[in-house]
Amino acid sequence: MNKWNRLFGVKLRFHPLFSIVILLSILAGYFIETATLFGIVLIHELGHVMAAKNFGWRVKEIQLLPFGGVAVVEELASVPAWQEIIVTLSGPLQNGIMMVAAMALQATGVISGEWSAYFIQANLFVALFNLLPILPLDGGKIMQSLLSLWLPYQRVIVLSCVASLVLSVVLIAAAVLHIIYGGFQLNLFIIGLFLFYSNWYAYKGMSYHFMRFLIHxxxxxxxxxxxxxxxxxxxxxxxxxxxxxxxxxxxxxxxxxxxxxxxxxxxxxxxxxxxxxxxxxxxxxxxxxxxxxx
Missing domain, CATH: 3.10.580.10 (CBS-domain)
Known part of the structure; x- marks a missing residue:
């Protein structure tokens, strides 16, 4: 395995759509902003990885996707739900830490106010967007973990997939309706489509997901x-x-x-x-x- 596509022993995998988004951003003259956003997403995912490894989880890879990233682990509902919630929240926690660090550096004059404002805004967007209750976002995983405390797991799988599909459609509709208020939100539209496809694929594979739960x-x-x-x-x-x-x-x-x-x-x-x-x-x-x- 090429050492350049590994970080802390974890494989990095770039989704084709992520690569396209990065390339388009660079061609549009937003290299610094794109590089900053890439770093933010990577640190966010490393937060998940470090927390997961602290609990002894087996981390397969970090997938960098159009909306951010996903840390892929071997464990599937075979660990305590509270561990899963802590690992999930460790990503947005990194965004909060980076925001506080940026404020401190701006206050001491180490970085400019303009760049600090962008850095804080980007971290806030990544954290809040990932907390939406849509799989495979962090919010969707937390929703699934909490539901599993009160409902049979097979029902949890169905409800979380259906809720994620519905909310993905809401994102797509919001992007289209934004035309009325001044322009088509292409990024939001692409992300909504990707999430819908991802959850439709997960919906069709619910029986496989449930079987993995039973095997473990x-x-x-x-x-x-x-x-x-x-x-x-x-x-x-x-x-x-x-x-x-x-x-x-x-x-x-x-x-x-x-x-x-x-x-x-x-x-x-x-x-x-x-x-x-x-x-x-x-x-x-x-x-x-x-x-x-x-």
Whole structure:
């Protein structure tokens, strides 16, 4: 691997649209502004990387995208939600630190007021835009982490994807409607289209996302049992299919499944592990739980 496309041992990957945006900015005579924005985005992403590595996460790469960047990690809902929120907020935190540093340098006369104003404005834009509740922006990840504290994870995936698609359309519509107020917002339009495409692709791959969550579920269960946890009951009747029950699993909970009969009596109590093993057998996942365990 070429050492020039790595930073702190993490691979850097430039999205083609990001490269086009950079080239167009340079051709338009905004090299200094573009270089500054590139540095801001990179430091923002390094904030995510350093926080993730501090928790022992495996960081695959930093993707630089038209709207900023994304730190790609191996962990997917197999770590505590609070860790995920801290890692996500570590990016905007870097923007806040850079803004304070710029104010201090301007006050001491080290940098000019004009450049400091642009630097602060650019940091504020990157931080606030990334906090929009749209995946894969930081705000979308925080939204997904918070939802996972109260809802089954399969439902979290669906809701976050649908919300991200709707808000991506809102961005596109805002760019088009801006024509009425003085001009077409090309950058916002391109970003909106990119986010819509990214979330449409994620929407179609929700089953893959959920399967990855279940595959890593063993690590989560081991962590919960090591630290000690209260079991979250799931109450079903024997006619419910294994697939339907697994979709009720929550990210931060260990479940015991109570299977009831028609009279409301408990027929069997199942931990998660045998249900997960059954689900991974494609020939059995569509079977009623009574056919397999009663």
């Amino acid at each position: 579920r063993g690590n989560t269960l081991n962590r919960l049992m090591r630290q000690g946890t209260l079991a979250q009951p799931i109450v079903v009747d024997g006619r419910r299919k294994v697939t339907e029950i697994v979709r009720l699993f929550m990210r931060e909970k260990y479940h015991l499944v109570y299977v009831m009969d028609e009279r409301g009596a408990i027929r069997v109590v199942l931990p998660e592990q045998p249900l997960l093993q059954t689900y991974f057998n494609e020939s059995k996942r569509g079977s009623a739980i009574s056919e397999l365990f009663m």
